[in-house]
Amino acid sequence: MAVTDEAILKIKEMILTGELGPGDRLPPEKELSERLGLSRSSMREAVKALEVIRVLDVRRGDGTYVTSLEPRLLLEAMSFVVDLHDDSSILELFAVRRILEPAAVALATQHMTDATVSGLRAQIASVDHSTDVEGLVAHDLEFHKAIVDTAGNGYLASLIESLSSHTVRARIWRGLTQENSVDRTLAEHRGIVDALERGDADLAQALTIVHISGVEQWLRDAVS
Structure with missing residues (x-):
């Protein structure tokens, strides 16, 4: 499995288990990558991919948030x-x-x-x-x-x-x-x-x- 795919799956697991919910802010990139045992570059690519499919919302200067996860979105x-x-x-x-x-x-x-x-x-x-x-x-x-x-x-x-x-x-x-x-x-x-x-x-x-x-x-x- 590609490292980026692994990062995506781990973030997905955090959402599925309720550790992250709709509207929640993700921990800072450095903290999250260390917690999940992944490089910051792979974490960055995973966040970009999840932003494209509207699971995450990257707000420049503010942080990365889980979207509402509504079906239409x-x-x-x-x-x-x-x-x-x-x-x-x-x-x-x-x-x-x-x-x-x-x-x-x-x-x-x-x-x-x-x-x-x-x-x-x-x-x-x-x-x-x-x-x-x-x-x-x-x-x-x-x-x-x-x-x-x-x-x-x-x-x-x-x-x-x-x-x-x-x-x-x-x-x-x-x-x-x-x-x-x-x-x-x-x-x-x-x-x-x-x-x-x-x-x-x-x-x-x-x-x-x-x-x-x-x-x-x-x-x-x-x-x-």
Whole structure:
């Protein structure tokens, strides 16, 4: 194992054991390197790496702190990688979303309330044939986010939101080129909400798979 990797793992262990928590200031570099039995140069490289992935926050003239460690913050590095993907690899993003989002919907079923269901139905009712494609896609993003957030898993929600936000161009493209996109989208959304209201996790999950797969298959046909 590289010395820098060892330093990263030791700092990670300090966070996992609770020795360092969100917002805590790390000991000075010299003190920390001596405590962990590592060189100051390897400790410095480890801190740089952990700063890049938003685990640490280096404040010049002040010190190095553990960030809030919130899911959205930690997933920014993954979002950057996703931004570098070209249009053909968007299919891979849809494939990952198709795996993760139905699982989140199934979890959300357990936490669904009358107020949440009413909110989802109100979102659907706000869209009609006068809604343009951008408005439809905005509704789609909001609708899915509301369900996934209800699952109660911040990491899963942030991951799905990051994936979903990078498929917007493909969804707008589909809306512009495919007939009855509004009717189809709203009908599929209503079916998902009906299943959620009944507490049928299996059906809600299956309908979500079909919903996401429809866009994925359309894009697959379009790029081929």
